[in-house]
Amino acid sequence: MSEGASLPRSLVLIGLMGSGKTTIGRELHNRLGYPLLDMDHLIERRAGKPITAIFAESGEEAFRDMESAVLEELAAPDAPRRIISTGGGVVIRESNRKLLHQLGYVVWLKATVETILERTSRNRDRPLLHSDNPQAKIEALMAERTPWYRSVCHQEVDTEGLDSSEIATGILESARYYFAGHL
Ligand code: S3P
Numbered sequence: 001m002s003e004g005a006s007l008p009r010s011l012v013l014i015g016l017m018g019s020g021k022t023t024i025g026r027e028l029h030n031r032l033g034y035p036l037l038d039m040d041h042l043i044e045r046r047a048g049k050p051i052t053a054i055f056a057e058s059g060e061e062a063f064r065d066m067e068s069a070v071l072e073e074l075a076a077p078d079a080p081r082r083i084i085s086t087g088g089g090v091v092i093r094e095s096n097r098k099l100l101h102q103l104g105y106v107v108w109l110k111a112t113v114e115t116i117l118e119r120t121s122r123n124r125d126r127p128l129l130h131s132d133n134p135q136a137k138i139e140a141l142m143a144e145r146t147p148w149y150r151s152v153c154h155q156e157v158d159t160e161g162l163d164s165s166e167i168a169t170g171i172l173e174s175a176r177y178y179f180a181g182h183l
Helices: 021-032 039-047 051-058 060-074 094-103 113-120 134-152 164-178
Strands: 010-014 036-038 083-085 104-110 155-158
Touching: 010 021, 010 094, 021 036, 021 083, 021 164, 036 039, 039 051, 039 060, 039 083, 051 060, 060 094, 094 104, 094 134, 104 134, 104 164, 113 134, 155 164
Parallel strands: 010 083, 010 104, 036 083, 104 155
Antiparallel strands: none
């Protein structure tokens, strides 16, 4: 809450793959009207290929470099207020974690391993889950990233059992305090 006046103060959604960032981002966009930016889409547009192809052809580190570059651009001073949906691994790098926290109000969407497994099994566009045991991979990512998500976020939202409208309402109630009513 003590960010400098010139820093962008967006609404930022973080959390594991399949935690609902895209869906909740759309819901918040519909309610508030601020532009919705999806970091994965920005990376894909810039690379001219899907994330699976970036991982396959250039490797995860190259993807992470692109992700960090996009985040730095989003954190440019005086950027307009936006809703930003991030990729689940954006918190891996410490430099990214600092930028995320500066970007604005950061909301960590939490879901259970079962829910994430169910949602992510609907398509094959997450290269990190191209594994014989995606459940074990999700569990490992959750264990590794939980402290990072927690350290970066302003609000934790347990999404289990709630629909997207209820989740958005909960986020907006708390975000209004953060933005001192100017939301
Ligand atoms: C990743 C999550 C993905 C995407 C990439 C890596 C991760 O985004 O950035 O496949 O490391 O968790 P979503 O969280 O939007 O699926």
